[in-house]
Amino acid sequence: MTDVIPSEKLTRKDFESDQDVRWCPGCGDYAILATVQRTLPELGVQPHQMVWVSGIGCSSRFPYYMNTYGFHTIHGRAPAIATGLKVANPELQVWVVTGDGDGLSIGGNHLMHCLRRNVDVKILMFNNRIYGLTKGQYSPTSEVGKITKSTPLGSADYPVDPVAFALGCNAGFVARSIDVEAKHLAQVIKRAAAHKGTTFTEIYQNCNVFNDGAFEMFRAREVKADKQLLVEHGKPLLFGEHRQKGLRLNPARLSLEVVTVGENGITENDILVHDETNPNLALLLARMPFGPFPVALGVLYAHEQESYDSRLSQQLRASQERSGRGDLKKLLNSGETWTV
């Protein structure tokens, strides 16, 4: 009973565990799970070379459904445990699944440090703007004034935007997608898998029990063309039914503005071209207020740098080359000694 299958032969089944999936019927998590399991076989990584780490939450149940190595840890700590895992064995492909509560409420600090260290783990944050598992309290991504069990008069907090936060933490790869956008999500996941260093991917996920329709303003079929800006490196930032709308830089106000190609003399040349290596553009895209602007989806920023784990293993190799493999006898007898 071994599970090594020639990579090209890997199928979705190879990534499905025997546990039955226990999310609420209709939960967006099902769609994400399906897309992930459909996409992984294309990565050429064996299930046994992969570890899925999670915290606590509905989203964090994810690893149980994956026929890989998996660790359902404690609330908010997945990035720290994943760091130890990756440092201990850089050969493994390490994924982290977290939620907006797990990752940004209790786990915000570990997320920050994982991102700034650039540990080579792939983080997927399922953002449903609510605490699902604990039955519906507001989260750090819930809108101001949100009425929940814990805020009957509306929440008094201003939310944080996961992507803007990740960029503020010097993340080297930042992307966004949507639970039901299978094709788009699959592409983003493949990009994340290919990137060396921490990757942060926010996935808007519908909690149909406690926050149903939270993203319908841009997730719904009828509006998506107009409300979703799918960014692609090197391509102009166009959107809309006929890709007639686009983003232009207003240098005076140092901000973006939505313009319509063809209207008052605007041509495609006026439209900003997406450069995923430009952190400033990524920030502007991340912070566009929804409504006047569409929501930016795709790889907003990607810049590879040596990862934390690879630097550490490099140090181990170097010190062994310099001083030779450690010798216990030498160590114990080093420094000042005397004989009786």
Added chain:
Amino acid sequence: MTDVIPSEKLTRKDFESDQDVRWCPGCGDYAILATVQRTLPELGVQPHQMVWVSGIGCSSRFPYYMNTYGFHTIHGRAPAIATGLKVANPELQVWVVTGDGDGLSIGGNHLMHCLRRNVDVKILMFNNRIYGLTKGQYSPTSEVGKITKSTPLGSADYPVDPVAFALGCNAGFVARSIDVEAKHLAQVIKRAAAHKGTTFTEIYQNCNVFNDGAFEMFRAREVKADKQLLVEHGKPLLFGEHRQKGLRLNPARLSLEVVTVGENGITENDILVHDETNPNLALLLARMPFGPFPVALGVLYAHEQESYDSRLSQQLRASQERSGRGDLKKLLNSGETWTV
């Protein structure tokens, strides 16, 4: 023995406690303490209406030296304790003193949530890019490859910039200054005190024992004119001996560039004017790589919004107006009851 003194009569002495100051001789913390104690009398707030909260670290010893209310709490938790304090009594002026380790390493999560909630507390982060109290390990703001007791082969982490981080957390007020720049620091502190909502002020502070000279590249007399960009709302972003250098926006690359007024046809009109209400500009200023660029000091961003504590007290008032002051008897007898 009461300490109410007509505000206009308050002096530095009124803010000095009887404890002798125990930082290392030559520590930058002395300069900050002096500036704070000199500046507070101008705020018109009585010492007994002020609370100074800190975590743990050399910097966090600060409250002991202030003749106000003070709470030297536990490592990294000052923002959370300050939040409870401010919610409990919004009348108090609450200050938080933290370090780069206290605030960004162990305390990063509370800092983030304090900033995004916009609790009306004034945070001063003494950034010496080192752990002072524990005798010199690297911190999240230490440069890559930093050699310390815990990293004899150099640190493998990429640092985070406190100001960029704060902006990523939706901070409403973000500023930067330097321990020894008494006049500049005093101005920033006054601005912070006047701002309603969370204020985040990073103060570069020299730890002359474990990280001496960390900031000399822009802190030293000889270089400061050339290396410090003192931003002022509505004023052009000029710096240099004769204020001949300035920042210009490169719209194509969506980034800033340093230009010299008078050289190849550049006039003051080409120079960006600082707009502290523009978050995008603040981000660009915060992230300018030092060396090619100067370090931006002053109020980088300021945007007032209702604070968390004021929203909460508003809710308390509103619910009492709506349903009247709570009545225990009514409460106990509410809902379904029966009599035996």
Added chain:
Amino acid sequence: MTTQSPAGTPASSSLHKAPHKLTGAIVRFAGDSGDGMQITGSQFTSTAALLGNDLATFPDFPAEIRAPAGTLYGVSGFQIHFASQDVFTPGDRPDVLVAMNPAALKVNLSALKPGGLLIMNSGAFNANNLKKAGYETNPIEDGSLGGYQVLSVDISRLTLLAVESAGLGTKEANRCKNFWTLGLMYWIYNRPLEPTLDWIEKKFGKTPDVALANSAALKAGHSYGETVEVSHERYEVGAATVAPGKYRNMSGNIATAWGLIAASELSGVPLVLGSYPITPASDVLHELSRHKNFGVSTVQAEDEISAICVAIGASYAGKLGITTTSGPGMALKTEGLGLAITTELPLVIVNIQRAGPSTGMPTKTEQADLLQAVYGRNGEAPVCVVAAATPGDCFYMAIEAARLALKYMTPVILLTDGYLGNGAEPWRIPDVSELAKFEVHRQTTPVEGFHPFMRDPETLARIWPIPGSPGLTHRIGGLEKDFDSGNISYSAKNHQKMSETRAAKIAGIARDIPDLQIEEGKDSGQLLVLGWGSPYGAIREAVRRSRARGLEVSHAHLRYMNPFPKNLQQLLSRFDRVLVPELNMGQLVKMLRSEFLIPAQSFAKIEGQPFTIDELEERIRQVLEA
């Protein structure tokens, strides 16, 4: 519990003509999460209450939010024990089991009493559901239910017929079957429909068609009983003689929230709650959030560390800081609790215990955090610990926790658990004037020779100087302080003195709490069953029955875990043996043995489930026979 009658405990050995009089009955409703069993149960409860029965209930939710329909782990249950005599627990094994689908049957059948009444919705016993529940053959047909009185009805179909007129969609219409079932149960136990009909009106007033449908279903179920379609016995459970007064149904978590509000009213100190949601504690946060007009501020913090720190900050500011949590959340408060102890600030930490270790079984109950509460911190960090015995008792122990915290300037840990928090009991509403106000001294004016660690010579409580007050500026922190000035001190003798003072302050609380009373039986004898927390009802009933059997056993129940009541040792010494039942692996028993050097025996159970009366009776017998 032995009975001939399928549906309860006969009032007399000889059975009369219908309706049979019963002294009590235990009914369990079980179905899919979507089947509305919790509503059915609570409606049956209100009606029983109105009829003057004494009662106890136990809801049992699935761990998943909305498990897929028909699955075993999606089964939701509600058990009620109602009687014409004292009721202390929801009962061990039900007399009647209502199974709305095969999964509900599979999960609950083993609990049903031999010969008990089994009501099933045959309409839900289709191939698909049977498969999900793991039945090869249909139990209704394969004769496997021989040992029970079976009443199998196609409730689904009959409900659809009954509500047709209301013109709902099939989905909505189907939802009404829990009321049909309730109607039938009302007929069987001879109960009026009106209270529920009124409730339906109130509840669904806004959607008249739904209201109409539910009422129709309820009546249909009831008349189904009347009509010839079934000739089943009926039963009657009379009113109990409970203390006169106004009653309400009270769950432990609501009682805790209201107790804290009461404490705030009685002390005049406003509450500030810092909390982070966690099962099974979240409802206390939810409830307190609903009462801002009592001046209650609630902060949903980013984590439990922040939650306790928010409370500590509030206490420093002069309010009463509260934090509520469970399991892993309690672990995270360890460091903050240490700070509150050394800065001597008033604070109430409510730990609604759940099954551990680590994440454990969040929806299951346990009492395994006692030693953590008493000993679980770095350094010598003494703290006061109290525990509630019943859902309603949470109200009084919450007040007590706040009173001691404010009087002694110390954190107080209130231990309840998931069983208390979610469980409910009829609760006599106290007359507010019965509740003793308590004096709290918040220092707001200058004091001669002031320093922040000046103490009340009697209670050893330190002064509570309130920020904002002129003349009282001061600094406190986590470093050791000088006894005489409150300044930082590294002096050896001073550390000894401060450590002893902190310990003496907590120990001194013993002078301020009631002596331990005997709940059942004599105040001396062969065996004392000493309990704490949620097993109260089960222990008391088991001791009662054992005494009825002539065994010389008594029951006492600890509500003060640290310090112990001052008469505890002397009370223990009056019994030959001491048995300590706990839902853990023996924690209180460890404390008793080390404190009093007595060979107290442990009856430890760690199944995430409450004690049954039977197993306690059994153990009592064994101990006495040993």
Added chain:
Amino acid sequence: MTTQSPAGTPASSSLHKAPHKLTGAIVRFAGDSGDGMQITGSQFTSTAALLGNDLATFPDFPAEIRAPAGTLYGVSGFQIHFASQDVFTPGDRPDVLVAMNPAALKVNLSALKPGGLLIMNSGAFNANNLKKAGYETNPIEDGSLGGYQVLSVDISRLTLLAVESAGLGTKEANRCKNFWTLGLMYWIYNRPLEPTLDWIEKKFGKTPDVALANSAALKAGHSYGETVEVSHERYEVGAATVAPGKYRNMSGNIATAWGLIAASELSGVPLVLGSYPITPASDVLHELSRHKNFGVSTVQAEDEISAICVAIGASYAGKLGITTTSGPGMALKTEGLGLAITTELPLVIVNIQRAGPSTGMPTKTEQADLLQAVYGRNGEAPVCVVAAATPGDCFYMAIEAARLALKYMTPVILLTDGYLGNGAEPWRIPDVSELAKFEVHRQTTPVEGFHPFMRDPETLARIWPIPGSPGLTHRIGGLEKDFDSGNISYSAKNHQKMSETRAAKIAGIARDIPDLQIEEGKDSGQLLVLGWGSPYGAIREAVRRSRARGLEVSHAHLRYMNPFPKNLQQLLSRFDRVLVPELNMGQLVKMLRSEFLIPAQSFAKIEGQPFTIDELEERIRQVLEA
């Protein structure tokens, strides 16, 4: 300790002509943080070691990093006890006190033995320094030092003269006065200068002028003794008969780090340390970071929660996860520790205890985290706890902690404390071949009927399947698991079974650890002094002296705190009385009383300071007389 001789314990009652032979002496160097007392002390130590003295040392730093010069809280001290016989502690009260300034005198004088030798640098007793130290008048002149042998020298001036030739600035020149003092002490105790001269060469080779100056100062101090300027007695302390072998000076924190490295070498499992700096634990992190060539990975985490999580992640990956901390840091690891316990991963948590509660007194020592280690978690979370007795013992107990963690797949807490961590003793370097290798089974190949909670029937350790291995993919987590499949389980019986299994696994470790031995005295009698941790030396010496006085007392020392050695009960039963000295308020004694129901007596001291031999001897007498 009673003595007529001002400078040590006379070898015989009658004093000879100089140099007097002494069996041992205790010297304390005290001065400003800037005065280099730690260097002076360690040089005096090396020389004593080379001369074959047995010895023990105790450095005592100020809490502040660099306190202002001349202040009381800026005083730094170093005490050494060297002898021609066994030495177990740095000694209680010094025979000789070197005070480099008034503050040093003020802080340390009370410790000096009556009639002891007091050496002062009169040059530093100026108005300014006297004021900072809070002296109204100059003690050198006001006759307040009558009770001592006073030797007051203007060391500052004499040093400047001595080093003039080297041509240093006054500031540097002044820095040499500690070597001048050392030279004088070498003369008094008749010790050679060469070892220190060599060391100076090595150390300051790069700055010849400094080297020259220091050597000059050393020689000057020595010849000052020779010359007529003072006619003072000289003393001689001969070599001790210690076990032959190669020795080094070893501090507890270095020993802990090296022990962990040794464990990694002996098991073949590489280390991954996750740690966050904290006093007094940081040095273990520092030391391990220096040995990456042993395959040691060290991660300075963002906090202690992350630190233990990094270690847990590494253990899941198949490495040995380690985390090191103290006080508040230990509190923060509570939740993570629970996860490691329920997922049954090997992990070593080193808690270098410090004075609490909360931040407490970071630079002071204490043993108050024992009950937290054993009981301080939510739920029933049993863990193995071991404790080191001496600095050198940290090496062996660290190996033991790792061995048990790997063999039983469990976290193991190793308790040391600030006194052990910073304190040092001469340590016989073991022959690496003496150290037993231990087998570790890391599962990397498919197993018949694999699931992650398959157990070794004997140890009950679960299998350790290593990620990356084909055929072993699995999921683990913090929820309760099914005993037979490792899948999530909410079953009542299963929770009981798993809880009992986790407990039995830890209890079973008792079969795998050595029986408790008697350290001093007979294995039965009137009184057993049962200690644990750092008081080892003081207890052993006190028991020795008491026995020399004819008292029937023995000493045993626990290194295994949970589970206890299997012969503990039986051993305790052989003594009439048991006395348990601890640097806390009585924690081990609680465990003993509840476990064995014996009236063990507590001798609790909580001053942030180690026990003195005198106070232990005194208490032993009292207990035996009672």
